[in-house]
Amino acid sequence: MATRCGDTLLFAQPPVIAARAAIGGKKESLSPLAGGFDELYSDNFFGQKSWEAAETELALRTARLCLKKAGTTEKQVSLALAGDLQAQCTGSGYAMRGLDIPFAGVFGACSTMAEALGLGACLTSAGLADGVLAMASSHFCAAERQFRTPLSYGAVRTPTAQWTATAAGCCLLRPTGKGVGVRAVTFGRVVDYQIKDITNMGAAMAPAAASTLLHYLRDTGTAPDELDCIFTGDLGQVGSQLLAELLAAEGLLLTNHADCGCLLYKGQEKTVRSGGSGPGCCAGVLCSHILPQLEGHKMRRVVFIATGALMSQTTFLQKESIPAVAHLVELRAPGEGAEEKKP
Amino acid sequence: MATRCGDTLLFAQPPVIAARAAIGGKKESLSPLAGGFDELYSDNFFGQKSWEAAETELALRTARLCLKKAGTTEKQVSLALAGDLQAQCTGSGYAMRGLDIPFAGVFGACSTMAEALGLGACLTSAGLADGVLAMASSHFCAAERQFRTPLSYGAVRTPTAQWTATAAGCCLLRPTGKGVGVRAVTFGRVVDYQIKDITNMGAAMAPAAASTLLHYLRDTGTAPDELDCIFTGDLGQVGSQLLAELLAAEGLLLTNHADCGCLLYKGQEKTVRSGGSGPGCCAGVLCSHILPQLEGHKMRRVVFIATGALMSQTTFLQKESIPAVAHLVELRAPGEGAEEKKP
Numbered sequence: 001m002a003t004r005c006g007d008t009l010l011f012a013q014p015p016v017i018a019a020r021a022a023i024g025g026k027k028e029s030l031s032p033l034a035g036g037f038d039e040l041y042s043d044n045f046f047g048q049k050s051w052e053a054a055e056t057e058l059a060l061r062t063a064r065l066c067l068k069k070a071g072t073t074e075k076q077v078s079l080a081l082a083g084d085l086q087a088q089c090t091g092s093g094y095a096m097r098g099l100d101i102p103f104a105g106v107f108g109a110c111s112t113m114a115e116a117l118g119l120g121a122c123l124t125s126a127g128l129a130d131g132v133l134a135m136a137s138s139h140f141c142a143a144e145r146q147f148r149t150p151l152s153y154g155a156v157r158t159p160t161a162q163w164t165a166t167a168a169g170c171c172l173l174r175p176t177g178k179g180v181g182v183r184a185v186t187f188g189r190v191v192d193y194q195i196k197d198i199t200n201m202g203a204a205m206a207p208a209a210a211s212t213l214l215h216y217l218r219d220t221g222t223a224p225d226e227l228d229c230i231f232t233g234d235l236g237q238v239g240s241q242l243l244a245e246l247l248a249a250e251g252l253l254l255t256n257h258a259d260c261g262c263l264l265y266k267g268q269e270k271t272v273r274s275g276g277s278g279p280g281c282c283a284g285v286l287c288s289h290i291l292p293q294l295e296g297h298k299m300r301r302v303v304f305i306a307t308g309a310l311m312s313q314t315t316f317l318q319k320e321s322i323p324a325v326a327h328l329v330e331l332r333a334p335g336e337g338a339e340e341k342k343p
Numbered sequence: 344m345a346t347r348c349g350d351t352l353l354f355a356q357p358p359v360i361a362a363r364a365a366i367g368g369k370k371e372s373l374s375p376l377a378g379g380f381d382e383l384y385s386d387n388f389f390g391q392k393s394w395e396a397a398e399t400e401l402a403l404r405t406a407r408l409c410l411k412k413a414g415t416t417e418k419q420v421s422l423a424l425a426g427d428l429q430a431q432c433t434g435s436g437y438a439m440r441g442l443d444i445p446f447a448g449v450f451g452a453c454s455t456m457a458e459a460l461g462l463g464a465c466l467t468s469a470g471l472a473d474g475v476l477a478m479a480s481s482h483f484c485a486a487e488r489q490f491r492t493p494l495s496y497g498a499v500r501t502p503t504a505q506w507t508a509t510a511a512g513c514c515l516l517r518p519t520g521k522g523v524g525v526r527a528v529t530f531g532r533v534v535d536y537q538i539k540d541i542t543n544m545g546a547a548m549a550p551a552a553a554s555t556l557l558h559y560l561r562d563t564g565t566a567p568d569e570l571d572c573i574f575t576g577d578l579g580q581v582g583s584q585l586l587a588e589l590l591a592a593e594g595l596l597l598t599n600h601a602d603c604g605c606l607l608y609k610g611q612e613k614t615v616r617s618g619g620s621g622p623g624c625c626a627g628v629l630c631s632h633i634l635p636q637l638e639g640h641k642m643r644r645v646v647f648i649a650t651g652a653l654m655s656q657t658t659f660l661q662k663e664s665i666p667a668v669a670h671l672v673e674l675r676a677p678g679e680g681a682e683e684k685k686p
Contacts, residue, residue: 002471004421007445009471050661078347079530086655087430089450093533093653097666102350102530104458104670105450105653107432115447119462126469128345128352146657187422187445190436310436310448312429314489318393323440327447 002125007186007212008219014181014332015124018131018174019070022287023062025166027140032266036288037167038065044141044166052086055139055168058280059084059095062168063135070172074100077172078129081116083107084137084279085164087146087312091137101133109308110205110234111188112136113169113283114327117304118185120173121329125182127175137168138278147198147313160200162236162261163272169283171291180294183301184220184330188212190310192323198316202239202274205307208324209235210246212305216328217252224252228299231290233282233306233326234261236275260285282306294333303330345468350529350555351562357524357675358467361474361517362413365630366405368509370483375609379631380510381408387484387509395429398482398509401623402427402438405511406478413515417443420515421472424448424463426455427480427622428507430489430655434480444476452651453548453577454531455479456512456626457670460647461528463516464672468525470518480511481621490541490656503543505579505604506615512626514634523637526644527563527673531555533653535666541659545582545617548650551667552578553589555648559671560595567595571642574633576625576649576669577604579618603628625649637676646673 003010022037029040039061046057059082067073080099083106084091096103108115116134123129141151143164149155173182191211195204209232217224224230235243240259247254260282261275269275286304293299307326316322346353365380372383382404389400402425410416423442426449427434439446451458459477466472484494486507492498516525534554538547552575560567567573578586583602590597603625604618612618629647636642650669659665 002469004471004473007421052657052661053663078350083450085431087657088428088452088653088655090653090655090658093666093668094658094663096533096668097535100532102532103668104462104530105668107426107448107450109431119447122469122471123465126344126465126471128347128465128469130347187447189443189445190439192440310431310433312431312433314395314430315433315437318395320396320437323436325436325439325446325448 006219007215009185011125011183014183015121015173015175016177016179016181017171017291018177018179019066019172020287020291021062021066021069022169022284023058024284028165028167030268031264033264033285033289036292051139051141052090055091055137055142056094059091059137059168060098062170063099063133066170066172077101077131077133079104080133081106081120082135083112085109085143108325108327109310110277110279111306111308111325111327112279113286114304114306114329117171117329118187118327121182121185124173124175132173133170134173135170136279136283138164138280140164140166143278157273158199159273160238161273162201162234162275162277163265164278165264165276165281165284167280167284169287179334180291181332182329183332186212186216186328188326190323190325192321194321196321201277201309202236203242204309204322205324206235206239206242206246208326209243209305209307212326212328214250224254227256227301227303229302230257231302231304232259234277235259235307236261238274294331297333300333300336303328349562350558352528354468354526357526358464358516358518359520359522359524360514360634361520361522362409362515363630363634364405364409364412365512365627366401367627371508371510373611374607376607376628376632379635394482394484395433398434398480398485399437402434402480402511403441405513406442406476409513409515420444420474420476422447423476424459425478426450428452428486451668451670452653453620453622454649454651454668454670455622456629457647457649457672460514460525460672461530461670464525464528467516467518475516476513477516478513479622479626481507481623483507483509486621500616501542502616503581504616505544505577505618505620506608507621508607508619508624508627510623510627512630522677523634524675525672526675529555529559529671531669533666533668535664537664539664544620544652545579546585547652547665548667549578549582549585549589551669552586552648552650555669555671557593567597570599570644570646572645573600574645574647575602577620578602578650579604581617637674640676643676643679646671
């Protein structure tokens with residue numbers, strides 16, 4: 001059913017993403033990808049009284065929309081795997097009050113969407129779940145005041161800084177059927193290059209992306225140019241450059257890399273600086289841009305590597321370095337999962 | 344391989360807990376269960392400079408000890424599923440820097456150990472992982488200053504308050520072999536009874552425990568007296584009483600219930616008040632007390648229901664109520680997994 005090669009799981013019968021939904025906020029409305037989002041709101045409070053409650057509302061709406069687009073109900077879903085950046089993952093935990101679905105919380109910071117998709121693909125492909133919701137969210141204002149400074153301070157953003165997306169993405173995984181296939185999953189290892197600059201997440205996360213990608217390529221015997229695109233989650237301009245350098249040192253020249261954080265805010269670099277970030281950034285780009293391209297057969301085979309920085313405000317104040325992790329899922333256009341390549 | 348009945352997964356070939364380790368701190372040394380812990384330290388700093396770093400050290404030592412007791416190495420483990428109570432799960436994330444094992448972070452607050460065991464049992468039983476580490480930790484001092492008041496304030500503890508354990512528990516799951524079997528898993532739904540008292544977690548979590556237990560009993564057609572014991576994670580005295588009342592309202596009289604939080608600090612009620620809590624509480628009791636009893640065939644069949652309160656300090660200050668979740672694993676003494684009962 002599934003083959004294990006090193007850190008990578010290969011699904012002979014790829015589970016499919018039967019439905020997807022992406023919702024964004026105000027800044028995301030200005031994105032070149034805006035057209036791919038299902039809903040965009042100019043009110044970043046989403047009708048709530050706090051930013052944290054706004055994120056919960058955003059996540060809940062996205063999950064409900066995904067179920068609606070799938071033409072299914074909560075009863076037809078076995079499990080939800082979801083997470084976010086708020087302390088104790090309250091964005092997701094509170095959203096799950098509104099859904100009558102068993103819930104296992106996951107935490108991988110900005111790598112959450114790939115982690116949830118990867119675990120969900122395992123469970124559905126093994127017949128352990130009929131349907132799994134994989135979801136991640138983030139909210140700019142909730143993240144800023146938690147990790148950095150209160151917004152009203154108007155702190156100057158450094159050139160390496162990234163902008164936490166106010167966005168959520170949700171996928172419904174099914175064991176079989178129509179949809180983009182999840183062909184392989186590689187769970188990453190924690191990597192720490194002793195970066196301590198909380199305004200340079202790209203530098204902290206690039207080594208994790210390189211590590212997981214290298215594991216996947218070796219495990220599956222894939223050459224990078226066999227992939228239509230290598231999508232990373234939120235390395236931004238700075239982290240993307242570092243990823244290219246790290247891979248070059250391994251003899252790999254990346255010509256088909258794109259970063260969700262750069263794609264989401266293309267043209268807004270003056271305010272966002274290095275790019276987008278947050279679990280909702282790559283979750284939103286996955287559901288608004290990557291999956292539609294695969295569904296429309298504009299791409300055939302891609303990898304989606306979401307990267308997460310695992311620090312907190314407390315560890316930052318304690319002058320700890322920033323460990324990072326990256327999880328990878330290989331996605332195939334509908335009908336493309338069948339051809340096999342044995343590593 | 345596995346049968347799905349409602350929210351419950353039944354493993355025809357139960358994966359096994361091939362090794363386990365439990366480490367505790369100073370207060371845990373005074374526990375009636377102290378003899379079952381592998382290591383106990385009088386220095387709650389575990390040689391580190393902060394309580395947060397101490398928890399990381401505690402988690403890392405426990406994982407390494409578990410591998411050592413299993414006579415195995417990091418290379419022989421496919422994945423670690425771990426979590427804790429610190430914001431952004433840094434206790435576990437930083438510990439994983441020290442282990443060369445792919446890592447998927449989980450967050451279920453104090454329900455983390457059952458969630459990790461449940462997901463790990465799914466992956467190993469389906470052949471998706473050769474070995475999985477399932478781990479949870481907590482640290483009294485790190486939790487107090489995060490969720491309540493700095494310790495040095497010397498705040499008076501209410502009778503409903505619970506004491507976050509300074510402890511970690513780690514299990515190594517294997518698809519087959521010697522060890523306690525994980526026969527079934529029930530992932531819980533988020534339940535919110537509108538409890539807002541942050542010093543009464545037992546009340547917030549009891550409804551989640553009741554919900555998950557009722558799902559399991561119905562899904563599997565099990566009567567409570569077929570179980571040698573129903574272990575809950577950390578309801579404490581107050582939550583245990585409420586659980587009994589909630590189940591009585593459903594026509595169930597619990598005569599074989601024990602709470603890990605009550606067991607761990609039995610005799611120390613004057614300081615701990617209602618009982619123990621924290622992800623490390625039930626993880627430690629599982630590995631020091633429950634698993635040894637099953638291994639020694641003093642018990643044959645039990646359920647382990649870890650309960651988690653999903654709030655944060657931020658949602659508390661925003662006057663939100665406290666949602667909760669409970670995950671259940673059914674454990675069988677070695678060699679007891681074979682007899683089947685079809686629901």
